Amino acid sequence: MKHKDLIRKMTLEEKASLMSGKNFWQTQNINRLGINSMFLADGPHGIRKQAAAADHLGLNPSIPATCFPTAATIANSWNAELGEKMGEYLGEEAVAQKVNVLLGPGVNMKRSPLAGRNFEYFSEDPYLAGKLAAGMIKGIQSKGVAACVKHFAANNQEERRMAIDTIVDERTLREIYLTAFEIAIKEGKAKTMMSSYNLLNGAYTNENIHLMRDILRDEWDFQGVVVTDWGGSNDRVAGLLAGNELEMPSTSGETNGEIVKAVKAGKIKEEVLDECVDRLLELIFTTEAVFEAEHKEIDVEKHHRMAQKVAEESIVLLKNEDHILPLKKGKRVAVIGDFAKEARYQGAGSSNINPTKLDRTLDFLDQSGIDSIGFEPGFERYGKKNKKKINKACDLAKEADVVLLYIGLDEVTEAEGLDRQNMKIPENQIELLHALYKVNANIVAVLSCGSVVEMPWIDKVKGLVHGYLSGQAGASAILRVLTGEVNPSGKLAETYPIRYEDTPSFYHFPGKEISVEYREGPYIGYRYYDTAGVKVLFPFGYGLSYTTFEYTDIEVGNESVAFKITNTGNFAGMEIAQLYVGCKSKAIFRPKKELKGFAKILLQPGETKTVTIPFDDKTFRYFNVKTNKWEIEQADYEILIGASSADIRLRDTICVEGTGAPIPYDNEKLPSYYSGHANNVSEEEFENLLGYKVPESKWDRTKRLGYNDTIAQCQYARGAFGKLAFYSISFTHWFLRKIGKRSTANLMMMSIYHLPFRGIARMSGGIVNMPMVDGILMMVNGRFFKGASHVLKERKKVVKSAK
Numbered sequence: 001m002k003h004k005d006l007i008r009k010m011t012l013e014e015k016a017s018l019m020s021g022k023n024f025w026q027t028q029n030i031n032r033l034g035i036n037s038m039f040l041a042d043g044p045h046g047i048r049k050q051a052a053a054a055d056h057l058g059l060n061p062s063i064p065a066t067c068f069p070t071a072a073t074i075a076n077s078w079n080a081e082l083g084e085k086m087g088e089y090l091g092e093e094a095v096a097q098k099v100n101v102l103l104g105p106g107v108n109m110k111r112s113p114l115a116g117r118n119f120e121y122f123s124e125d126p127y128l129a130g131k132l133a134a135g136m137i138k139g140i141q142s143k144g145v146a147a148c149v150k151h152f153a154a155n156n157q158e159e160r161r162m163a164i165d166t167i168v169d170e171r172t173l174r175e176i177y178l179t180a181f182e183i184a185i186k187e188g189k190a191k192t193m194m195s196s197y198n199l200l201n202g203a204y205t206n207e208n209i210h211l212m213r214d215i216l217r218d219e220w221d222f223q224g225v226v227v228t229d230w231g232g233s234n235d236r237v238a239g240l241l242a243g244n245e246l247e248m249p250s251t252s253g254e255t256n257g258e259i260v261k262a263v264k265a266g267k268i269k270e271e272v273l274d275e276c277v278d279r280l281l282e283l284i285f286t287t288e289a290v291f292e293a294e295h296k297e298i299d300v301e302k303h304h305r306m307a308q309k310v311a312e313e314s315i316v317l318l319k320n321e322d323h324i325l326p327l328k329k330g331k332r333v334a335v336i337g338d339f340a341k342e343a344r345y346q347g348a349g350s351s352n353i354n355p356t357k358l359d360r361t362l363d364f365l366d367q368s369g370i371d372s373i374g375f376e377p378g379f380e381r382y383g384k385k386n387k388k389k390i391n392k393a394c395d396l397a398k399e400a401d402v403v404l405l406y407i408g409l410d411e412v413t414e415a416e417g418l419d420r421q422n423m424k425i426p427e428n429q430i431e432l433l434h435a436l437y438k439v440n441a442n443i444v445a446v447l448s449c450g451s452v453v454e455m456p457w458i459d460k461v462k463g464l465v466h467g468y469l470s471g472q473a474g475a476s477a478i479l480r481v482l483t484g485e486v487n488p489s490g491k492l493a494e495t496y497p498i499r500y501e502d503t504p505s506f507y508h509f510p511g512k513e514i515s516v517e518y519r520e521g522p523y524i525g526y527r528y529y530d531t532a533g534v535k536v537l538f539p540f541g542y543g544l545s546y547t548t549f550e551y552t553d554i555e556v557g558n559e560s561v562a563f564k565i566t567n568t569g570n571f572a573g574m575e576i577a578q579l580y581v582g583c584k585s586k587a588i589f590r591p592k593k594e595l596k597g598f599a600k601i602l603l604q605p606g607e608t609k610t611v612t613i614p615f616d617d618k619t620f621r622y623f624n625v626k627t628n629k630w631e632i633e634q635a636d637y638e639i640l641i642g643a644s645s646a647d648i649r650l651r652d653t654i655c656v657e658g659t660g661a662p663i664p665y666d667n668e669k670l671p672s673y674y675s676g677h678a679n680n681v682s683e684e685e686f687e688n689l690l691g692y693k694v695p696e697s698k699w700d701r702t703k704r705l706g707y708n709d710t711i712a713q714c715q716y717a718r719g720a721f722g723k724l725a726f727y728s729i730s731f732t733h734w735f736l737r738k739i740g741k742r743s744t745a746n747l748m749m750m751s752i753y754h755l756p757f758r759g760i761a762r763m764s765g766g767i768v769n770m771p772m773v774d775g776i777l778m779m780v781n782g783r784f785f786k787g788a789s790h791v792l793k794e795r796k797k798v799v800k801s802a803k
């Protein structure tokens, strides 16, 4: 232990007091020992430091900070160095705002395109997500503050996010859902990790010994601090035993008391607590050192320009028929679409940044050199079809050579706490597009959203530029791509399926009651489409440029693969070359190929460069559930170099020596996994993969409600009060939506409807404690008066002890 002497001076109560927040964002300080409190703030793509009223939903304002592109956007840059640079800027802003821990990046996998926080996450591929996160973490931490990689782990839906149990087999867990975290910890050296709200295979993640001890501490040698997601602690003592140092936010000392009691009763050794205190102290001391230097304001303009640079490298050109882009000089352009007026540049929820400034397309048109003949909104962002607006837009379009159409998803659709209901963009925007097409077929669409959408309308546009959620400088970055000032170089970090029904988790997303079963196993994203031969709209890794590239001369060695790329067009440009590896042996089921490396190279017209992508510990490994270790199968492996996952330009084969582990599966019992057609696996086959019986996934509606049941479950409560509460909430939700208050309705869903009863205490900062929750439970379970008097009695006790 590093801080033995200091810990020796602490009382048991003082040690326990450090194990949870003193308020919503800060940890406890102990002045007599010179221990200051730390400030934790969201993240991930900017600093959300709330100086006054605090919340984890992005409601109350925060101090202005640069809003960089969200993770889903920067992932398209495939540039870990750029991520690192952006991390440095974030770190600098964290220092300037005296934030010790920046709550990001988030590296969860995009299992379903509908998951509500996809805009905050990087990719459907763990290798790409891990590398980008590691870069960002290095950048943030280079300034002396800590990054917090989140949400660990298998937290891939928002529905019932605080209560859902993720059922996933060990190999899929390791290969798909943990690898990005592993890279973030081992390569990025993240100092803190946030446990997720959900359960993983039956245990809350922060109490999950296998996840927290066996994997995180023992295998990955994580020396840092685990912090719970806000309000996500269930059994505090169980969490501590698993090595969860910090519970956030404050519970006004209630759970610290539980720790003290457990130590006194011998349920937990004081040394376990000491180790947690030691790691927390180390974090406090190392991160606060940076605040001692003279206070420095950030250079707002410089940071804005960095946000623009990140956006420029992340924009993806998806279609460019007849070379409609870049826009030719002198072309008369009609700018249409509400999103041109008010850019959509970030998602809703805890990551919501209060930007230092915000670029607007209409303000930058002149400067960009575009010959604009006018602007028409064409649709209402939150409204229904508007014939008048469509007509006006068509009148303008008729006069133009090219129509620039700004479309996308609105702020309410992509929000933390809520999954999307479908993969479509609003009907009123599509109607506008169809109407415009009739009067002018030269349409370039600019899309703004942080996750995958269906595009049945793709034939109606000649050009398609996907800006994703490109941060506060996104609007100007997009204009620079449209005019050719910037040659687009982003490639998709996720697949665009043709229809939502084609997605591998279609039948098992989201989990609605107790659990969600990851029956598709490792076949998420391109791993599925590629192996099962399902046609997609845009494959993983896809993106166009204004120039063209030729790949030649592959040479595979034992340690790396080398090849040449030539810029064969007329623009300077950057190309993202991707290394995929496919195993030729069929003994162990696997995706047809998997991403194992990538490189981004800048080339002048006519220039050729040799690119070398090294192999690493992940190139040939798979997780063997018999030996419980990473192994290598002795086999021939295809080494594939692609411009996307579907555009393989070079290939070779290499024979790799194996580790000699036994084949862990009986292929007859796992036909869907061996064929890759894993979108509708039977329960029996999934059990064969898991190695045990799938736990009950439906609520037992005859049971009394308990701490971990959610308020939504009051629908089958025994008492009239519970049912009344449920119907009142449901009615209010319905009514709010009806009157167009979608945002408030969503908030209700997230913060009330899906809240477990224990969450009432965990999130109220001590106003409600667990004995009061007992009373509330009595009330909903049919003993209303007894429960109500219990609540009042316990509340009185709290008030009295506070005096």
Ligand code: BGC
Binding pocket: 042, 043, 055, 056, 057, 103, 150, 229, 230, 350
């Ligand atoms: C989110 C976290 C966030 C925390 C604090 C939670 O609701 O899941 O990502 O860091 O709130 O705002």
